[in-house]
Structures are given as structure tokens and as C-alpha cells.
Amino acid sequence: MWLKIENLSVSYGMIKALNNISFELKQGEIVTLIGANGAGKTTVLNTISGLIKPNQGTIIFNQKNILNFAAHKIAGLGIAHVPEGRKPFPNLSVYENLRLGAYLSNDKDFITQGLSKVFKSFPRLHERIKQPAGTLSGGELQMLAMARGLVSQPNLLMLDEPSMGLSPILVNEIFNIIKDINSSGTSILLVEQNANMALNIASRAYVLETGKITLEGNACDLLNDPRVKSAYLGE
Template sequence: MDMLTVEDINVYYGAIHAIKGISLSVAKGGITTLIGSNGAGKSTTLHTISGLLKPKTGKITFEGQDITGKPAHKIVGMGLSQVPEGRHVFANMTVMENLDLGAYLRRDKEEINKDLTDVFTKFPRLLERKDQIAGTLSGGEQQMLAMGRALMSRPRLMLLDEPSMGLAPLLVQEIFNIIKEINDSGTTVLLVEQNARMALSIADKAYVLETGNITLEGTGKELLNSEAVQKAYLGG
């Protein structure tokens, strides 16, 4: 069953036609990935789904409800959260304050505490640094904090935008292991990632985006073995 469907959306930045009538779906419980080169429209697609941008035409449905053009905070309240590219932690606040902000729409104190324990189990380094100012964390730790903050809203669907960007290879592996763990715990994932090999290796379903168009789709394995994908994105 599809948790999210995007139907024929067109998105513009002024006169620039950034997304050209794309359609995609995200199956409940799985990992769907969107790969493509810089400027292909991957982040624009995520911003449109999460309500940060409005499509000119087309429809976005989340768990059977039309969310096209809904304000971003309302979409978060419905169970969809985004981990932005570049992490965007609140640099002058502590780790703990950042995590608290992730739960700002919630009032279920006991459950919030349970989720906080779960975040610290997934990211032990955040527990060690809970009183540290977020801007002083390393890039990898900030990525973990951005993911932890998104988990605090208890999303049923998490959008991840370039989680491995700028990280050392060992940390990239750790972040992908955690994405898999988040998914195994029951959260559906839509992943945008330039590290195509890593993204396709964990994805159930995958799409290739080129200059605002979807040019290929299939299972992660199919695209990993595709000659066109290997030539364009895997250095094959």
C-alpha cells in the first residue's frame, strides 16, 4: 500500500520550471530513494512534499489525505517530517533543546520521554553531548541531531535530504545503518542522496531524477545493476 503519492507535480522558481510533471509513490514500511546529479530537482521535490514549496499543478496525497499546498507545520502534525540538506540544527541551542523542539507539536509527555530514550539509544553520542551547544558538534554529530530531532515528532514518514553530504566514509556507513534501523523500527523513509550506490543498496524502490524529470524507476537492486545508472552515477 502506498503511504505517499505524488501525481504530475509542476514546480517553478519564478520563471524556472524546476519540476516537470513528475509522479512517484512511496510504499508504506519501505525505503524509497530518489537519486540524481546536483540541480536535478531532488531537494525541490522533498520541499514540495513537506509543504515548504507549493506546486503550480499536481497533487500530493499522504495516507489518503490531500496535502497539496498545506502549510509545513500542519504536514509535520500529520506524521511527516523532513531532515533538511545541510542539517540546519539550531546552532546556538543545546542538543537537548534541539530535540525538545522536534516534539513541539506534541503534548504526550510520557511518550515524548520514551522517544527521547529511543533517540539516545540510536545516537549514544547525542546523550554524551546533550548539554553541548549544537553548533560546536562535528558534521556527523549534527546529522545525527537533525535525524534525532525529526524522530521526536514521531513521524510515520521521514524525508531525508542528502544525509551523507560532507561526511567521512566511516560516518556515511554509520548514518546509513541508522537509516536502516529507523526503517526497521517502522518508519517509512523517502531518501534523497547523491551517494547513489549506498542509497540504492538499502532502497526497496528507486527513481532517477534528471533536470526535473523522472527518467528511470525500479527496485533498488534493478537500478544498482542498470548499465545507464552505473555509467551516470556509479562510475561504471
């Protein structure tokens, strides 16, 4: 297995955020973690990218246990994390944000290639290239955050709530782009509250409830599962 999380537990002080969770992702897949607010979805991503150190567990990526790697080292392995709330650097221009996305590379051709790829997916960013990121709209910020993650042409893209705060039209647009990114070869770990959208593009899914995985399976099966329907799809 390409990304394999085993028996992962994380606490914030006395509070257990993740309780012994295990899941996996094959190369080329879109896997989604769905769940309510506070279920621990963001904690999972933050732990994989090294921002949070777990109490126990293993994280195997490409046959390496990356559990004790520093966050900046993990970025260098080809794991790009698009954080919750987009987290742009508002004081930097759009170009500078994207340049930092490829911070670890000094290869001009590689960076130009990465930039031209992301501008193909997000032409609107190209129009705003010199603007400070702080002046972008919510949808543009989500595009910038994803583009910043993609400039480095990662193997694994982790997206935290890309639909948050966006209009339904924009959500559709963003999810179409996610599908395109995946079909060009990037594996995707998608964390979402919008279970309907997430299950529609993912191949497999895990349901996270207060720090535990309570359901897992093929996305289309979960889409029709009565428990998922009543809890997350509002039916």
C-alpha cells in the first residue's frame, strides 16, 4: 500500500482527537474522509504532514515510515497539503505564493512547467499574478491554495475542505478541477463535510466520528448506505 496509516492516536492535552484510526490510499486513487465538525478530519491531515506529532501509530508513505519526519521534510517527499481555510500568505503576491509552493526546487524549467500546469487549471490566477493574495475572493483563494500545492507537482495532494464557504457553482468547478488533477496522475486525499460531492468523485471513503473510523468502503456503496444518507446526506 502506498499511503498506509495504522493505529494512529492523537491527543490535544487531555482531549483525544484521534483514537486508533487506520486507513490507506493506493497510488492514483481519490480517497475521502467525511465526517462532522470536530470529528478529527483536519487532525488526520495535519498529522500526515507532520504539523502534529501523534501519541502512537505509524504513517507509511512509499515504504517509508514518515512519522518522525519534520513537516518541511515531508513536503519534500511529494506530499502537498492544502490546509483548511486556504491559509494564503496575504502579504505576498499571487506569484510569490506560488513560488513558495515550489520552495524546495531551484530548477527553473521544473518551476515554469509547474506554473504553466496550474495556470491551465486556474486561468484566473494568471490574471491576478501580481496582486497581493489578500485581495483575492474566497473562490480565488481556494484556487490559489490548490495551485500553491500543485506547483511542486506532488504525488499526493491532501485537500482540507475545499468546498468550505463557496457557492454551489464554485464548488462544482473546484470538484471538476480535483477530478482533472487526479486523472493526470496525482493521488488525492480529500477531507470534506460536503459528503455528497466528496463521495461522488472519490473511489473509496472513510467516515470519521469523534476520532474513530466508523464506516469504510467504496464511495458509491457509502452513497447509498442508509446510515450515511441519514447522517451526512440529509435524506
